[in-house]
Amino acid sequence: MKPDEQQLAALRSELNYDKTNKCVQCGYCLPACPTYLTMGVETHSPRGRINLVKMAGEGKIKDLSVLEEPLDLCLGCRACETVCPTGVEYGAILESARAAITRRKTFTVPQKAMRNLLFKKVFPSRKAMNLIGNAMWVYEKSGVQKLARKSGLMNKLPAHLGEFEKITPPAVAPAQRASLPAFTPAKGERKYTVAMFVGCVMDAMFRRINQLSVQLLAEVGCDVIVVENQTCCGALHAHTGELDESKNLAKRNILAFAQNDVDFIVNNAGGCGAMMVEYDHLLADEPEWAERAEQFVRKTKDISQVLVLCGGIQGEKRPAERVTYQRSCHMTNVQKVTEEPVSLLKNLSHVDLIEMNNANMCCGSAGIYNIVNYDASMEILDHKMKDVKETETTTIVTTNPGCLLQMKLGIERENMGDRVRAVHLIEYLAERSGMINAADQSLS
Amino acid sequence: MEKMTEGHIKEIRDIVKTGQVLTKESDRFSYSFDASFGTYLPDVVIQTKSVEELAALVKLANREKIPVYPRGQGTSLSGGPLPVKGGMVIDLSVMDDLLEVDEEDLVAIVSPGVLTADIHKAAEKKGLMYPPDPSSSHVSTIGGNLAENSGGPRGLKYGVTKDYVIGLELITPEGEIIRTGGKTVKNVTGYDLTKLVVGSEGTLGIITKAVLRLIPKPPASETVMAIFDSLVDAGRAISLILTSGILPSKMELMDQASMTAVENYKPSGLPTDAEALILIELDGHPAAIRDEAEQVRHVCQKIGAREVRIPQTKEEKEEVWKARKLVSPAIVRVKPTKISEDATVPRSKIPEMCRRLQEIKEKYQIHLVVFGHVGDGNLHPNIIADKSDKEEMARVEKAVAEIFEAAVQLGGTLSGEHGIGLMKAPFMEMELGAAGLDMMKRIKQAWDPNNIMNPGKIFPEPGQKLVLSE
Structure with missing residues (x-):
């Protein structure tokens, strides 16, 4: 091979070029793609993006930066994979192409420092995330929050961070935050032993949902272990092209969860679960990890699956309510968990589940997409809220922290806060089973 | 064919006031393919819902001899929308606003970017049926179906697209806006230009509106x-x-x-x-x-x-x-x-x-x-x-x-429903004979004297052979 041919061959393997050849360009992915719907150009469709990667692999596009914007604006919801008739592994193509671009990119020194800090120090560290959680509590309780909101300071923050501030959940006090016990025994007869995956953002911002998850699992008959040394799932890293770091995190989690002999490794965040069920793909070129990764993947379950396996949650008789369910894309399209949350909701007495139109369409949250691509995200969210409104429901149930925040943002934007709320499935189940009180939203 | 210049792009931007003009490399590559073979880079991609703007663009193209390639959602299996000679790709999928079902006249009036499946749904809501059902109908636009005269499984009993089109609005290759046929099933006023345009694979103009016949839905x-x-x-x-x-x-x-x-x-x-x-x-x-x-x-x-x-x-x-x-x-x-x-x-x-x-x-x-x-x-x-x-x-x-x-x-044909496009062009004479093919060429020359509408399709170039390997 000539040197430039060698170079191209190396680029092809880096880009996962072979996988792009599976695309027959039929276009069946177009109607399923949220960004094609809102932006209306082929460049921002799955078929268009796959073709751009293919063109780069064939040397027809010489400068990889041409791919950057179209790939950055992809939500990574992977709805295209679900509708693809030929089984193109879009997620794998997207991630390898993003990683290839990141490798060639020269970040400015502060950018590099920020990426290093966030991706290598903050997300993976439970301690650091704990600190963030505590800081949020202080911020809320100290009155700084009120002051900031009143002064209009929040609206002056860059990248619309002000809007996000309004929707972040009430922080949990440090004393309570520390209270996720290492072991919680099953109530009554033990059906399974499970290890709880707590996540990074989930644990910092939604510790309460983690607490309720442990309680619900114990309630239905699971011994619940919270494993030490577990870390971030690595999804945020993989989606932003930091593939090597996400592999490191995967390995740390595999080792952490191998310490205990459990039936299932349970998570309550659609995005984290999706990352974890693909650890075997992620570590595919490291055969020494194959068996352990496969075992980890086999045991990984969304909490809704385990709750259904244990016979579901008995909802008390409570006021009748109309709810709708905004699916987590990664739960639907990657984990392929679709039935269980629906059946849990349908089993609750006096709860009427009204499915919205385009229920499988992404809400535009997509990790940190709504922060870095604010305008694109809000356009997608507006479509979603139109479908939500038509259901005339009072509660939007979600199964992923990102979706939950985005739905809260949608409610704020539509000024529906007085009559509609967004909750995580776990919160809703806890509320309907009488574990918590809906009015004061605290643990009873 | 003339090469496009900066001046052309500027003039296009001046014409297109309500849509967008895309020239970035990522955008041009994204309109360089369809569901068949090959990659051909256009110079510019244009999206607009305005028929007047489109007509002005075609006039410019005709004056400057710039190729024009109409495109729906690129599901063609024969290379219909491929910009084989560069120039302009006109993305008509954005013209998706008009879908009216008229129960009394038993017709649907549609703009070219409407998805075929949406016509099916709208007709069914009123107990009617639009029979042509290509398997890509949830992605393909009616404009593309009209240009290619698409079929589908139901063709056996109900026929194909052309059997349900009774009227069109069209931009001719010289940039004039004309109407053919109308809202009546019976119409023998002059040549049947509607049937000529349907299935002409974008070589005779840009369809901007169509009147489709509907039938009662079988129970x-x-x-x-x-x-x-x-x-x-x-x-x-x-x-x-x-x-x-x-x-x-x-x-x-x-x-x-x-x-x-x-x-x-x-x-x-x-x-x-x-x-x-x-x-x-x-x-x-x-x-x-x-x-x-x-x-x-x-x-x-x-x-x-x-x-x-x-x-x-x-x-x-x-x-x-x-x-x-x-x-x-x-x-x-x-x-x-x-x-x-x-x-x-x-x-x-x-x-x-x-x-x-x-x-x-x-x-x-x-x-x-x-x-x-x-x-x-x-x-x-x-x-x-x-x-x-x-x-x-x-x-x-x-x-x-x-x-x-x-x-x-066996007395059959090269293509039942996908169209001739690029790949099958070399075989045209085998089916039509030299004189038959020549009559078609003369129609094309009369309609499109500067050969700007979808050039490189249907008619073989001298010595063109079937090539599948790149």
Whole structure:
């Protein structure tokens, strides 16, 4: 091979070029793609993006930066994979192409420092995330929050961070935050032993949902272990092209969860679960990890699956309510968990589940997409809220922290806060089973 | 053809006030392909909903001799929208605003970017039906269907797109806006330009509006499934059913290779030791089609079907049709490159065409799968290959040429519903004869003197041959 041919061959393997050849360009992915719907150009469709990667692999596009914007604006919801008739592994193509671009990119020194800090120090560290959680509590309780909101300071923050501030959940006090016990025994007869995956953002911002998850699992008959040394799932890293770091995190989690002999490794965040069920793909070129990764993947379950396996949650008789369910894309399209949350909701007495139109369409949250691509995200969210409104429901149930925040943002934007709320499935189940009180939203 | 200049782009930007003009490399590459073969980079991609702006763009193109390539959502299997000579791609998928169903006149009035499936839904809401149903109808635009005169499984009983178009609004290659036909089924005023434009593959102008005929939706349907030990027997059964006074709404065939592919992909209980399976759908009054289903069963048994089944519940019917839908995805798991042909023969020649296809398959040692809307003679032989294997692709090219020859020899045609586009252009003279092809060329020259509308399509360039390897 000539040197430039060698170079191209190396680029092809880096880009996962072979996988792009599976695309027959039929276009069946177009109607399923949220960004094609809102932006209306082929460049921002799955078929268009796959073709751009293919063109780069064939040397027809010489400068990889041409791919950057179209790939950055992809939500990574992977709805295209679900509708693809030929089984193109879009997620794998997207991630390898993003990683290839990141490798060639020269970040400015502060950018590099920020990426290093966030991706290598903050997300993976439970301690650091704990600190963030505590800081949020202080911020809320100290009155700084009120002051900031009143002064209009929040609206002056860059990248619309002000809007996000309004929707972040009430922080949990440090004393309570520390209270996720290492072991919680099953109530009554033990059906399974499970290890709880707590996540990074989930644990910092939604510790309460983690607490309720442990309680619900114990309630239905699971011994619940919270494993030490577990870390971030690595999804945020993989989606932003930091593939090597996400592999490191995967390995740390595999080792952490191998310490205990459990039936299932349970998570309550659609995005984290999706990352974890693909650890075997992620570590595919490291055969020494194959068996352990496969075992980890086999045991990984969304909490809704385990709750259904244990016979579901008995909802008390409570006021009748109309709810709708905004699916987590990664739960639907990657984990392929679709039935269980629906059946849990349908089993609750006096709860009427009204499915919205385009229920499988992404809400535009997509990790940190709504922060870095604010305008694109809000356009997608507006479509979603139109479908939500038509259901005339009072509660939007979600199964992923990102979706939950985005739905809260949608409610704020539509000024529906007085009559509609967004909750995580776990919160809703806890509320309907009488574990918590809906009015004061605290643990009873 | 002239090269486009900065000045042209500036003039285009001045014309397009309500839409967008895309010139970034990422955008140009994203409109360089369709669902067939090859990559051709346009100079500019234009999106606008304004008919006036489009007409002005075409006038500019005609004056400056810039190629114009109308495009829907790029699902063409024949290269219809490929910008083979650069120039402008006009993305008409954005013109998706107009979809009116008129129950009294039994017509739908649509703009070209409306999805075909949305027309189906809108008609059904009022108890009506727009029959043409290409399998990509949930993605394809009606504009693309009109340009290519698309068919679909229901073509057997209901005909194809052109049978349901009675009026058009069109931008001519010289930039004039004209109307053809109207809202009436009967119309003999002058030449039937509507039928000329439908199926002209974007070479005679840009369709900006269409009046489509609708019919009452049949109240019920029945399905019959029959399994045959011999493919030729299955072909004979199809011919016999069609001469027994019954006109099914669909007749689909799966051969042994396609059943095997489906079973390897998603096991569906198909008989992989049989040579063929046919699926027949009847629609109409419930009592009438129940009787017809029994007649079809009888015919199949007479020919020697191994098994005939009439699914009773809605779920059972769906199960049977699901297996048919799995063929396309299943066969590309064997090898990555799919060459989807749609050579079509008269109904009486279906068994003979089945036999010829088997011969071609063996002669060139290719992976040939036959499935499709067999009742109207549109057999869809698909060749599954690997485009990186040059030696294999050379054999495939020869096989494809021989499939075309066989179809024409049997009194059939190169293309039933995908269109001629790029790949089939070299075979036009074989079917039409030199004089026949020349008449078509003269029509094109009269309409488009500067040859700016979709140049490089339908008519072969001197010495053009079928090339599948890149």
